[in-house]
Amino acid sequence: MNQxxxxxxxAHFLEFETQKMIPQLSIDCxxxxxxxxxxxxxxxxGINQEKLNLPSGFxxxxxxxxxxxxxxxxxxTGLDQVFLQQFxxxxxxxRYFPDQLQEAILSLGIDAKKADWxxxxxxxxxxxxxxxxxxxxxxPSLFSEGFAWEDVEDLPPLILDHQALVETALETLKKDxxxxxxxxxxxxxxxxxxxxxxxxxxILQRKIDxxxxxxxxxLSNILIPLNEQKAIKGHRLPNLYRFDEAAYALSLSGExxxxx
Amino acid sequence: MNQxxxxxxxAHFLEFETQKMIPQLSIDCxxxxxxxxxxxxxxxxGINQEKLNLPSGFxxxxxxxxxxxxxxxxxxTGLDQVFLQQFxxxxxxxRYFPDQLQEAILSLGIDAKKADWxxxxxxxxxxxxxxxxxxxxxxPSLFSEGFAWEDVEDLPPLILDHQALVETALETLKKDxxxxxxxxxxxxxxxxxxxxxxxxxxILQRKIDxxxxxxxxxLSNILIPLNEQKAIKGHRLPNLYRFDEAAYALSLSGExxxxx
DNA sequence: CCAAAAGTGTTTCCAGTACACCCATGG
DNA sequence: CCATGGGTGTACTGGAAACACTTTTGG
Numbered sequence: 001m002n003q004x005x006x007x008x009x010x011a012h013f014l015e016f017e018t019q020k021m022i023p024q025l026s027i028d029c030x031x032x033x034x035x036x037x038x039x040x041x042x043x044x045x046g047i048n049q050e051k052l053n054l055p056s057g058f059x060x061x062x063x064x065x066x067x068x069x070x071x072x073x074x075x076x077t078g079l080d081q082v083f084l085q086q087f088x089x090x091x092x093x094x095r096y097f098p099d100q101l102q103e104a105i106l107s108l109g110i111d112a113k114k115a116d117w118x119x120x121x122x123x124x125x126x127x128x129x130x131x132x133x134x135x136x137x138x139x140p141s142l143f144s145e146g147f148a149w150e151d152v153e154d155l156p157p158l159i160l161d162h163q164a165l166v167e168t169a170l171e172t173l174k175k176d177x178x179x180x181x182x183x184x185x186x187x188x189x190x191x192x193x194x195x196x197x198x199x200x201x202x203i204l205q206r207k208i209d210x211x212x213x214x215x216x217x218x219l220s221n222i223l224i225p226l227n228e229q230k231a232i233k234g235h236r237l238p239n240l241y242r243f244d245e246a247a248y249a250l251s252l253s254g255e256x257x258x259x260x
Numbered sequence: 261m262n263q264x265x266x267x268x269x270x271a272h273f274l275e276f277e278t279q280k281m282i283p284q285l286s287i288d289c290x291x292x293x294x295x296x297x298x299x300x301x302x303x304x305x306g307i308n309q310e311k312l313n314l315p316s317g318f319x320x321x322x323x324x325x326x327x328x329x330x331x332x333x334x335x336x337t338g339l340d341q342v343f344l345q346q347f348x349x350x351x352x353x354x355r356y357f358p359d360q361l362q363e364a365i366l367s368l369g370i371d372a373k374k375a376d377w378x379x380x381x382x383x384x385x386x387x388x389x390x391x392x393x394x395x396x397x398x399x400p401s402l403f404s405e406g407f408a409w410e411d412v413e414d415l416p417p418l419i420l421d422h423q424a425l426v427e428t429a430l431e432t433l434k435k436d437x438x439x440x441x442x443x444x445x446x447x448x449x450x451x452x453x454x455x456x457x458x459x460x461x462x463i464l465q466r467k468i469d470x471x472x473x474x475x476x477x478x479l480s481n482i483l484i485p486l487n488e489q490k491a492i493k494g495h496r497l498p499n500l501y502r503f504d505e506a507a508y509a510l511s512l513s514g515e516x517x518x519x520x
Numbered sequence: 521c522c523a524a525a526a527g528t529g530t531t532t533c534c535a536g537t538a539c540a541c542c543c544a545t546g547g
Numbered sequence: 548c549c550a551t552g553g554g555t556g557t558a559c560t561g562g563a564a565a566c567a568c569t570t571t572t573g574g
Contacts, residue, residue: 022284022381023283091324091326091328091385093321209538211555235553474528495524
């Protein structure tokens with residue numbers, strides 16, 4: 001997008017859209033996908049920013065916050081019907097739009113007064129999403145000029161507290177693995193048990209014996225074997241499976257133990 | 261408080277305080293305590309309201325949201341240094357100040373225009389607190405005229421979505437029992453194992469074999485026996501214990517199992 | 521003496537864990 | 548032939564669950 005078109009869009013946003021939205025409250029999305037045996041997060045590159053940022057959005061006055069998060073996610077990934085869940089709200093008083101981004105926007109020729117709305121302190125509601133890498137078609141947003149899927153275990157520098165957001169989202173994911181069909185959302189339709197195993201190890205951040213993992217998953221009846229193997233080089237070919245979605249849902253106990 | 265004094269206070273709040281606060285964003289506290297073998301929630305009675313409400317508050321522009329929640333809790337209970345934790349943010353577009361309460365406030369002789377700030381849609385950040393019943397001295401807030409500790413298993417009608425807030429807080433508590441020293445926060449300094457057992461049954465909402473519970477707790481070394489019994493009538497006197505706080509903290513694993 | 525709740529001990533069972541060996545593939 | 552990862556089977560163990568009996572107190 002050229003400078004002039006961007007200026008027009010930003011000016012329009014500030015003049016007409018912001019007044020329909022809740023001020024000082026935003027939504028940040030931590031969008032996870034699983035690709036090349038790694039857990040990835042979708043990040044955007046803000047105009048004139050070196051550090052990356054999470055996809056963000058605002059809430060219309062007559063809009064449910066969950067709906068706003070979903071709308072935002074759809075704008076950013078083209079995906080509907082995805083797993084999306086609120087995990088925490090972040091409200092340090094120093095959460096302001098990054099300085100350089102402010103400068104970049106003003107340098108478009110925007111009246112500083114009209115941009116005030118954007119440059120106030122923001123409280124942000126964090127959501128995390130689980131999306132299928134293959135089916136996702138990421139789009140940069142108004143204030144950004146590119147995107148990237150980054151490895152969650154090796155993140156580049158992020159603006160503000162976005163690093164903390166990702167970490168908290170991951171912590172939540174760790175707990176939710178007991179009660180949510182994580183595999184179903186993150187793995188491709190056909191997958192191998194080693195892939196599923198890898199996903200668990202990344203999310204739980206610890207080693208899990210692969211033989212015990214396999215046994216447990218096979219015994220739980222949530223996997224339907226396909227008569228296909230995945231093609232990989234130099235090794236025995238792993239079998240492909242798909243989820244028995246109903247059985248998967250049922251097997252998620254969410255049971256709370258006594259503790260200790 | 262008489263009508264005139266209240267009018268002055270509310271008018272002052274609307275004129276001078278609101279402008280220092282983030283609009284359309286509030287904090288609601290679900291304050292739990294354990295008393296008479298029941299889990300209780302602190303509720304307020306709004307002016308001219310039949311339904312009860314949770315203690316709420318607002319956030320100053322330069323204030324951390326956690327700090328705001330703590331300030332609010334202190335104003336309402338006199339307690340500092342309590343267990344306080346954010347659990348969810350609620351944002352249905354229909355979350356407005358209750359009609360009757362609006363009327364009651366305006367009927368004080370407040371200029372409707374000045375009260376606009378209060379009568380907008382609010383998104384609220386839910387926190388839950390665990391307090392010691394004995395040490396708590398509840399205070400009504402600006403817009404309320406009384407308080408009550410209500411049994412969490414038998415709540416009276418609440419305004420808006422406050423019932424849902426309590427339920428979600430309880431769900432969170434259910435999960436946090438694995439990782440947080442719930443007993444330490446909710447039980448009196450000296451307590452009996454049956455009391456501790458009762459607390460677990462209420463929070464987990466299921467029966468736990470009392471013999472297995474006792475065995476587990478005693479073996480975990482988190483309990484220090486006192487040479488005293490609690491006086492109750494008509495039964496064998498139960499022994500009193502206190503927590504070994506360090507051991508309790510250590511024993512909280514928070515370990516995430518593989519699931520299923 | 522009785523009702524009610526507290527305190528004590530035994531057994532069973534299974535989920536989680538540890539671990540060893542063979543198989544298929546590409547180079 | 549070999550390196551690499553995939554697939555299969557066995558054995559152990561500790562914690563959770565099921566369960567019965569005795570003790571203390573007030574009335």
